[in-house]
Amino acid sequence: MQGxxxxxSKNNTNGRNQFAMLTIDDLVPQDHLVRKIDAALDxxxxxxxxxxxxxxxxxxxxxx
Numbered sequence: 001m002q003g004x005x006x007x008x009s010k011n012n013t014n015g016r017n018q019f020a021m022l023t024i025d026d027l028v029p030q031d032h033l034v035r036k037i038d039a040a041l042d043x044x045x046x047x048x049x050x051x052x053x054x055x056x057x058x059x060x061x062x063x064x
Contacts, residue, residue: 054061
């Protein structure tokens with residue numbers, strides 16, 4: 001058996017594999033317009049309108 005050849009690559013030390021758990025609440029400021037709209041409008045009327053566009057296969061969708 002001949003000698004061992006070293007790999008020509010380095011360890012990944014740039015930290016790109018790190019992640020953080022965030023929620024939409026963490027990303028949207030408390031005084032943002034979308035929060036005011038969400039508080040003022042009841043979006044329940046949308047469900048019957050869009051129900052036919054969702055598939056019965058796979059996992060159920062989750063509201064954002």
